[in-house]
Amino acid sequence: MSLLDDVSIVVTPNGYKSGVLYSVIPSSGAGDLEVVRGTAATRVDEAGLVNYAEIIGSEEVTNGDFATDSDWTKGTGWTISGGTANSDGTSGLLSQTSPALTSGKIYKWIFEITSYTSGSVKIYSGSGSDDTAYKSAIGTFTQYFIANNTGKYFYSNSFNGSIDNVSVKEVTRDNVPRIDYTGGGCPHILAEPQRTNLVTYSEDFSQFSSSSIVLTTGQLAPDGSLNATKISGTIGVSSLYRGSASTTTATRSIYAKTVSGTGTARLTSYNANTNNLFNLTEEWQRFDLTGSISTGATNFYAADFRGSQTLSEFIIWGGQSEEGSYPTSLIPTSGSTVTRNQDQFSRDGIGSLINDSEGTLFLEMAKFQNATNFGGVELNDTTNNNSITIYTRNDNSSVTIIVRKSGSQQWRFDFNTGVNTYDFNSYAIRFSSNNFSLWFNGNKVGEQLSGDTPLSLSNITLDAFQGGDFEGKVKQLQVYKTALTDDNLALLTA
């Protein structure tokens, strides 16, 4: 008998769409988690790049490779031949109106300039200024834009050259669950709290106040773009800061790397702080600190060369200052403070998949280091009067299990794991009448042979007590309709 024969719900970092994280078991959709986060959010993808979690729609372009002279309306100067669309240097439009785009939605547009002589070309949806970035060189270009109209146009500004491999796809980013690869290896589901980036230009350091600083843009950035900036200064003299962009209690972070070799630099806060000297290498790292002295506390110092350090130049990207005890994923900004909402995961109405007379809840998870809330994971009856809850405590090493029936606590177990709960660990709660136990990393660590089981369990949520949203990372979530054996639990949590 396999454990898979007993399991009723398995959720791992797997398939998803906007608003839904698919369960592996059941595959019918009955165990899919609902995902709510009314804003976009970033994560680290499988290639190690920082980008938005997004859903890419189907292809909106017909004959994007110009294999035939069809499907496109050729305006002044445009022809289709030889497998490309060609403009002779006069200004005019190449267009395709069917299928129509939806005004107000965002699209990812990719095209290639395969030959280039002069002029420039840009994409366009038919009205407004939904994209103004003309391209004037051979290469493959990817642009995101909000469609102000419904067409797909290339506008030649005296463009003399050829384009090919055109693709246009709708992009959705709100409520998209984040499968995060931070740290490499197997991915995890990312559950973060609401945070606001107080640094109003997270990538544009030309908006910062500077003293004896030279900025060189166009550097390869952690998101794969050329939006990083090389900062050159004089040790003992230079600084680069954004005013009214932080506090004494904020967590500050920034990506940085050396131009070559290794060295130290003071990042994110005023030079006299003692926690802001970081070791940079030729690899991108995200550096963070929490708390600063009052001098310059409201400034976000992308770099402050006025203290002791060894590097006079390095490359930076993605400045962030957020109120909280630990850093969260990058919240890009461009002219205002910006808020990313809380990730919320839940599924109700699945009483058929949860047995309230006996069962097992298994989790492989890690809280965020220094998270101070009582965030956890819970099976309940949509209230917490009947519930099985595991939540991580704010000491970075303890968890608490609480079982309630009709509002009455049946079992409470406070467990110091002896390890870091911000590292991935395996937890299993086995419950049946007069028999409750917690298994941790292969061992039974707590047991109570009395108490009743909850009633009418029908909901699973990454939210303890109707308000303690889990803040951390989840690799596995499983629910069994049986109280697994000791052998099985040892195997499952090992």
Added chain:
Amino acid sequence: MNIYKLQYDTKAQGDADLLAKGTYEVLTEEGVTKDVYRNGTQAIVFINKIVEVPATYDKDGKELTPPIYYDGVFYDLMTTEEIDFGINELFPVDCVHSFLGYEKNAEGTDVDPDELIIE
């Protein structure tokens, strides 16, 4: 989605109004008290004061002249519900705060969640 830009005389007044309108409740569990969103609230962002004239600083980041603020304190609220905030609702044209993926000045009812600004 609905995004409201709100102004109150004080934080106490703003918190009380948002609580009275059911946008959140105060929950104490396991010895910890926190505000928990309710009734369609997606986010409440306390912006605090908004600077009208920025402060000036010396080269060490020490303040030379203090900032001048607009009157009162400010909130941004994202919710699925339509709520009448009366005179506390503002309709700014150059917002200092936005929600990730939404246009900088997005506000009002039925804001399209796909109205994203991306670079």
